[in-house]
Amino acid sequence: MQLESPRFQLVLLARSITDDAYNDLYSKGYRYDSFTSMWQLIALLHHHHPHLVHLHFYGIGHPYTFIARCFCSHVVLTMHNSPPQGYQITPWRRIKQKLLGLPLARLCAISPFIQQWLSQFMAQEKIALINNGINLSRFKYEKIPPMTAKLRCFYVGSLSAEKGLHYLLALFLDPRLSRIAQLDIFGDGELKEQVKLAANQTQSINFHGRSTQIEQDLKQAHIVLMPSCWQEAFGYVAVEAMAVGRPVVAEPIGGLADLFVDQQQGWYVHFEQSDQVQNLLRLLYSQSDTLEAISVAARKRVEQEYDIQRQITQTHKMYTSLLDS
Missing domain, CATH: 3.40.50.2000 (Glycogen Phosphorylase B;)
Known part of the structure; x- marks a missing residue:
């Protein structure tokens, strides 16, 4: 049109x-x-x-x-x-x-x-x-919400093994991390019951099911986690999150590895190395200014490339x- x-x-x-x-x-x-x-x-x-x-x-x-x-x-x-x-x-x-x-x-x-x-x-x-x-009129930038008790980390996508969801469940069941961060999961798929079970075991994991207004939900996040184990062709969720101004922490694999410059518009980590991920999340929890700067840079990246x-x-x-x- x-x-x-x-x-x-x-x-x-x-x-x-x-x-x-x-x-x-x-x-x-x-x-x-x-x-x-x-x-x-x-x-x-x-x-x-x-x-x-x-x-x-x-x-x-x-x-x-x-x-x-x-x-x-x-x-x-x-x-x-x-x-x-x-x-x-x-x-x-x-x-x-x-x-x-x-x-x-x-x-x-x-x-x-x-x-x-x-x-x-x-x-x-x-x-x-x-x-x-993506249609930038749908995904409008909004400042990151103030840091209160915890760093709000979102996962959005299919609840399947190739998405690396098991890394996130193990990560947020660890009490060392759950004191400063929480995980909100949006989606549906074969691991739905496993996600529900993990959410029942700890208050640091919240399961919301499939969302029909994800562009609004994303605005409640501080960061979005993408621990994919397979070579995704692109990474729509990551770009949509960046458009809203939510920095992405992603596995550098497939199309995800090309979406942004590490430590400039987001972060790349290896999610199988849980200590590496925990250290980054603790750093972001203590440095809200860094989050805000990357948020602005992520939006500009989408405007320029996507x-x-x-x-x-x-x-x-x-x-x-x-x-x-």
Whole structure:
């Protein structure tokens, strides 16, 4: 809805969208088509004869990329998914991925981490780095609340093993830390009962379940903890927290490792080293001025790198360069 050029006809094909998104599109004169099968996609492409097709949430080599190439010379694919755990780029896989990527004019990487992964088997000129963005009008900056009895640490996300939640539960069950810090957990998932059990064992852990207004909840935090054990492609929660002005303490892995500069807009720690994490949290508890300075810097980082307007501008520029070539 925010692309500027009137020269292009844009058609949105999606499995589903929300009612609000549909109403927004409809109010601005856009049409929305959904498809549930390969044959419906073929019929839509045959009807519209597009000059460019941009696919999301499909992998390299998905049949839809080959179908789209039959009807369109410019096929773009944005890589949102993390690389498979333990996936090794062997010479055979490098050749295979290059062949599967032949229908694609561009591969969009949503983070430098994904860009680096794609560059192992795809020509550099085919890869476009366009960082994911967020709507800054939704996540408005607010000063960190005053430090009262405890440092309020938030975890927001899936309650699953790969998110490293077990590190946080062990950390905040330790009475040495629970005297100066508390953990608020927002989310749902397979470890829900384990989280509830830990919350019942100590007053330093509070479980809130899934939130529908996380942008408001985040404003009650002092910091946000992200102890992921797997290579996330990006790290939306971290960027949303930074946009609100809540510094992030994260494991330097995958896309999380690229989001900010350590000790300037947040902190990187290894959560399996509990003493390292405890020492940092004690330091932040005693130095509220440091928290406030990092809070401001974190917001500026998001404004510079992760504003959705920047993502839109870069996407539009990529479309234009392809269509004008």
